[in-house]
Amino acid sequence: MKPLSRVLIGGLLILAWPSAHAVDGQKIFTQGGQNPAAMACLGCHGPDGKGIAAAGFPRLAGLPAGYLAKQLRDFREGDRRQAVMEPLAKALDDAEIDAVSHYLATLAADGAPDLRRQQIAPDATTRLALYGDWSRQIPGCVQCHGPGGSGVGEHFPPLAGQPATYLAAQLNAWRDGSRRNDPNQLMVNVAKAMTDAEVKAIAEYFAQQGSQEAKP
Template structure:
């Protein structure tokens, strides 16, 4: 083999490996993993990975791969509790987790609004989202979750385009201790400082079209 052949062969091999990897991610998503307990993701998270708002199943499409695989590992190690996802995450292999989270992260994320801290808030709920409440040590949600709650980097997940019932369930899980997987208890502190009414209202706010279109 001359150098040219070797480069071509290397490229073909890389292509074969990466397309086999993409195929594995697609298989886990639409048919499930090797272990039958690792059920197909799309049956609950939707055929496009956009979630099912009526059932409170979250969207996974366009979420960062590092965040998604962290959540699956947290369901495995018990720092995040859920009767459906705990056994399911335990049934996935490490390779299946890498493949399916890479596939999901590559899906296009729906656009979020451009609501930032510099903007005027039109009501107390929007004020909490944009600026927080320093008298209770709550920073504005968009400070970590990005403009419009669209997500930021690999570790701050989007709040926009998630079902309101899912968002409030997560805030309540931090309040009652069934979700304890946040770095430095950032979210536990935020959620515990909020009232029941604020949890409901902020979840509805980020799930609503208004937060996503901006003003």
Template sequence: MHQAAGSIIRPGWRRAGALALLGATLLAARPSRAADAPDPAAGRAIAESGVLTGHVGCSACHLMNGAGQPDVGIPRLAGFTAAYLEQQLGFFATDKRASIWMAPYARMLTPKQIQDVAAYYAGLPEPPSVESDPAGDALRARGKEVFQKGNMSKGVMPCGGCHGPAGQGMGTFAPHLAGQSAPYLLEQLRHWHQGRQRDPMGKMMATEAHAMTDSDMQAVASYLQSLPAPGAGGAK
């Protein structure tokens, strides 16, 4: 049987058409990097207004500049890496980290919204450290000693071994602590001291804090709050 002249499809043309179709299909299926990239502007809107009508945004507690409220133990977010903030929001959203305050808000966010708000807060300049009361100089000096040298007689390792000599942290493994709220830090240390792991990353901290005295926990928290942001004058 012979094909009509107008309907002849040469093998080379068939192969080229198939390759073109395959290429178009792959391009359509490939995710757009631009679409998946964090959007700090969208994160700012979430921080300011939240995602549901009638609910406040993150800034109601952590403020738009990410400074938190040190006097009442609400942590600073500016200065943390986006990866760490994403990780912790994910823990709250999946009940791997318990909090009557944070869990409900984290559950409202999609994974993309978590990524966006983390990018917003991570991109903020870190606010100045809280002014230190001279009356607490001795306490902070003890905190500096424990942070840098540990308390080997009690089996407490130097905190700076993981969190960095200036409290700058190590990504998601050991978060940035310089300038963090002393009441917040003390609360976390006391929870770990009591054996609470807090989140899947907390086993090491529970072991470490278990050996600390309460006075040393207070001292370390006070010292860390007094530290400036890395690159803004160094550790005190």
């Protein structure tokens, strides 16, 4: 064999390496990553990945893989500062991040929010969620996060059914700059225009969407 073709074949083997050694996303979820600092996710995010509302641990089940992988890289790179997830994400390599994100995206999420309840906006919080407040340049949350806050595509995560404390913590993280990973500062501007009372109320509003009673 000529040296050049040997080099080419060697190159192809290196390219084929990741798929030949596919990382098991389910194993990372249930047992943790290669590095012991990457603890199993289920301990905090729940055995079904649906989160632990009482502790403020968010649901990961059924979230888009692209969004999850981005968040893990953002924690790793410091664009999203949070004491628990930062060291965990730093202990995961790229292949592990992709594998566990794809696994989580396949897990069942809770039922979609009952949209019939969304048609009327009886109070200020519902109006903010549905229509926003253009006098402060706040678009309605559902205009990006989808009907009932159920999420849209890879970039707009669901809000429905996430713990209220978690949602409020994220809005406050954008306000104080500890989370600065939103594309085009879409969330920073929204969060900074809101009052403390609105942050609390809107977090409770979306936490209640898509709860058990709204299941088909």
